[in-house]
Amino acid sequence: MIKSLTSATFLSIIPSSFNAQTKVHANAQGFKKMFIILIVLFSSSNLFAQKLERVEPMFWYVGMHNPKLQLLVHGDNIANTTVTLTYPGVKLVKVNKVENPNYLFLDLTLTTTVKSGSFPIHFSLNGKKIFSYTYELKNRNKSAGRIQGVTNKDFIYLLMPDRFSNGDKSNDVVQGLTETALNRDSMYYRHGGDIQGVINHLDYLKDLGVTTVWMTPEVENDMPQASYHGYAVTDHYKIDPRYGTNALYKKYVEIAHVKGLKVIKDIVHNHIGTQHWFYKDLPMKSWLNQWPKYTQTSYRDQTVMDVHASAADRKQMLDGWFVPSMPDLNQTNPYVQNYLTQNHIWWIEYAGIDGLRLDTYGYNDPVYMADWALKVQAEFPHLSVFGETLVTAVANQAFFTGGNTVNRGFDTHLQGITDATLKDAIYEGINGKNGWVDGINRLYATLAHDFLYKNPNTNCIFLDNHDMSRFYSMVGEDFDKYKMGMSILLTMRGIPEMYYGTEILMKNFSNPDGLIRSDFPGGWEGDKKNKFITDGRTNKENEAFNFVKTLANFRKKSPALQTGKLMQFVPQDDIYVYFRYNTEPKGTVMVIVNNTEKEKILNTDRFAERTTGITAAKNVITGENIDFKNIKVPAKTTLVFDLR
Numbered sequence: 001m002i003k004s005l006t007s008a009t010f011l012s013i014i015p016s017s018f019n020a021q022t023k024v025h026a027n028a029q030g031f032k033k034m035f036i037i038l039i040v041l042f043s044s045s046n047l048f049a050q051k052l053e054r055v056e057p058m059f060w061y062v063g064m065h066n067p068k069l070q071l072l073v074h075g076d077n078i079a080n081t082t083v084t085l086t087y088p089g090v091k092l093v094k095v096n097k098v099e100n101p102n103y104l105f106l107d108l109t110l111t112t113t114v115k116s117g118s119f120p121i122h123f124s125l126n127g128k129k130i131f132s133y134t135y136e137l138k139n140r141n142k143s144a145g146r147i148q149g150v151t152n153k154d155f156i157y158l159l160m161p162d163r164f165s166n167g168d169k170s171n172d173v174v175q176g177l178t179e180t181a182l183n184r185d186s187m188y189y190r191h192g193g194d195i196q197g198v199i200n201h202l203d204y205l206k207d208l209g210v211t212t213v214w215m216t217p218e219v220e221n222d223m224p225q226a227s228y229h230g231y232a233v234t235d236h237y238k239i240d241p242r243y244g245t246n247a248l249y250k251k252y253v254e255i256a257h258v259k260g261l262k263v264i265k266d267i268v269h270n271h272i273g274t275q276h277w278f279y280k281d282l283p284m285k286s287w288l289n290q291w292p293k294y295t296q297t298s299y300r301d302q303t304v305m306d307v308h309a310s311a312a313d314r315k316q317m318l319d320g321w322f323v324p325s326m327p328d329l330n331q332t333n334p335y336v337q338n339y340l341t342q343n344h345i346w347w348i349e350y351a352g353i354d355g356l357r358l359d360t361y362g363y364n365d366p367v368y369m370a371d372w373a374l375k376v377q378a379e380f381p382h383l384s385v386f387g388e389t390l391v392t393a394v395a396n397q398a399f400f401t402g403g404n405t406v407n408r409g410f411d412t413h414l415q416g417i418t419d420a421t422l423k424d425a426i427y428e429g430i431n432g433k434n435g436w437v438d439g440i441n442r443l444y445a446t447l448a449h450d451f452l453y454k455n456p457n458t459n460c461i462f463l464d465n466h467d468m469s470r471f472y473s474m475v476g477e478d479f480d481k482y483k484m485g486m487s488i489l490l491t492m493r494g495i496p497e498m499y500y501g502t503e504i505l506m507k508n509f510s511n512p513d514g515l516i517r518s519d520f521p522g523g524w525e526g527d528k529k530n531k532f533i534t535d536g537r538t539n540k541e542n543e544a545f546n547f548v549k550t551l552a553n554f555r556k557k558s559p560a561l562q563t564g565k566l567m568q569f570v571p572q573d574d575i576y577v578y579f580r581y582n583t584e585p586k587g588t589v590m591v592i593v594n595n596t597e598k599e600k601i602l603n604t605d606r607f608a609e610r611t612t613g614i615t616a617a618k619n620v621i622t623g624e625n626i627d628f629k630n631i632k633v634p635a636k637t638t639l640v641f642d643l644r
Contacts, residue, residue: 089114146352165197165523187514209552232273361387373413403454416458487638560587
């Protein structure tokens, strides 16, 4: 392709005889002819210099609540073109040129009467059409069972697709991408897991009692190292080809729905990867948060909510880069805002997913995130959203949730958060030594702060995830403590999430070798052990699996655990008791936690508020009916009773 001629290039092709000293002696007519030829060459080179690389979103939908649509158009010198389109119900309001001539942003308005169909967007130069893009408007999919929302009725299974199962070996290595190594012996290279592998084991998850699947990001991460985790996106509109295709992802959601499972998509507002196509050719300098020299975020969430905070500290928290390989997007830029919001709406409508998990929520621009939430919820009222807030206090978490407008002046409209403080309290309740504010009393006290949330039942509760040490290791591989924690997780208020492999006692700490992200045994052809099946697991692993399965499937049938209220009693004699209860439909579940090394006898007279009229108590795990008056509670045990 002929490149555009710059003025320097133009001058460089004029013969040296036409310099300032000899120009007066030149043949005037000859110079005139050469000048005309050069002008024609210059114009024709510009004619062919334009090249359309992409239009995003590549298609859209009619019937959206928001009539506005902004198309990002990228191509060589695309800003030199004139854009036209004609389609009933679509108006080209404005063509926005920005710093980089390789971009145009087209503002469109779609009327309420616009119909689905295709139309050309013409790009012309000097009155001549040089290329067109056929844009399609599709009807929204209003089929039943799409975009259901994820609630406290659900049980989430979090997995990393690269580490769960390899269902399609043909996409293990994709030529043309930056990383082409496949090495299961290294935690930092691709292992070959993919979307087909997840599809192949949806029945396993359903049997376990899981109702919702959450994968770490599946979009393209064409990074040179550690591209498997998904949090350094390089193409927002494309599933990573080592996982599959956009069509396969959509099929995965559809198959999950047919099987009665929901799907959460993990998305990142805050940053991208350094190999992102638009990082290599920025639309404008302000597309990113720029600093005179590299500046990393302080990771201090307190600066966002601190009324005494320095503006500089707050700026570093919000605008500093997460790590050098993840450039920080400037979410105060309206073009960035439109790009991200439309991308997320596009994926939800395209695939029909049920919920979103928002990575690094506290690092995003707060005003934009509130606007984002309103726009997404306007299109998908039933969609569920929760944000990652790995903080150290209940007040910090509650600050980010919807309904908490104190000292903010606006509502975040964020439905829930990842409840890290409850996770810490559960660990303290299991591992800690009981004291006035320690041990099991920490769990009680943490839940006593639920008044800070508009609705604590929308919080995602968990014991571990892909960024932290595995639960089984954190309790010292003590199987009694493991069962205690899983019992609390599956009976507590909120939406429980379990990290893949916890059901088979996968372990390891979050040290640099990354073993917390090990492969699920049996997910690869040729694995020596297949822990997806009973015969492939040890006796203890089967006991753990069946323990989780029993509780999870009981939870699916228990109105008290799905939608019931929580009542807790102040711990006495190192025993903590709470109830989940419903009046319509009626149901009560009693949970007793003894974190000591001694067996206890619990007299139930104290709990008359919740137990009056109860005539039977059934141990959910063993199926045994017990004497409800005085309950024997073994050491290091959480008992779960279905009361009748």
